[in-house]
Amino acid sequence: MLWEGSIAIKERNGLYVQVEFMCNNCKSCTTLYSSPKMPTGRRHEINIRLAIGSTLCGLGRDGVMKLLGALNLPPPIQEHKYREAQEFVLDYIEKAQEQSMATAVEEAVAAAGGVRDLVVSGDGAWLTRGYSSLHGIAALCSTTANPKVIDTTWSSKNCSKCLGAESLRHTNFDLFSTFQENHECQLNFTGT
Known part of the structure; x- marks a missing residue:
């Protein structure tokens, strides 16, 4: 016996898809989700994993778009959503990096017999x-x-965000001032 019913995509967000199957005979509805949500928010795990993987591989969003296109998969989330996901992931990556390096220092000190002059x-x-x-x-x-x-x-030697905001100085000085107050500048080196 063949199944008679309809299939509908109810939600799509990046690589996340919610698919609904409706039986024409009994009107029963079954919903499948391609990924759970993160426990701490509204983001879907598959999109966070995409952001982590693309960052670790150095692909960026454009590289991810090429890869998914070659695999005949839908394009990733929109540019601003991709950036939000990367910023969300960045905090966790930085914490893991700091913990890993602190552990490495303690292991090196222990291997040196407790001497901290490594x-x-x-x-x-x-x-x-x-x-x-x-x-x-x-x-x-x-x-x-x-x-x-x-x-x-x-x-x-430069800060791309400062360079981008420079055009605001003459067109919207209030917005430029707000940017300067809240901005963490990436410029931290002036030598050769």
Whole structure:
């Protein structure tokens, strides 16, 4: 016996889909959800995982759109929703990074017999070759038998948000002033 009924997509948000199956004979309705909501809010787990995965892989939203297109899947959430998901995830990633590095320091101190004056190895890089790069990174690693990252930092010679808001200075000074009051500037390096 074949099933006779209808299928309808009731909600779609990024990769999240809510599908409803309605039986024509008994009028019974069954709803399936492609992903649960996060316990702490209204976001769907699949979209948060998409944001985490794309960040860890360095894809960004454009890369995710290309990947999903190649897989014949629907496009991800809208640009502003994607940014919101990344900002939501960023807090958790930063906390995990801080905890991991603090644990790595304590493990290195324990391996050194309790001595807090550690021998470390460090490396850094600029985004582009030469001395014209606007962004750079650096990391320190322990030199124990199982080396781990114990500290990281980044440097930036400009702030894209400040550059973008500069046009507001002449068109909407009140909005520009509000931006300046609430903005965490990324510019933290002026050397060569």
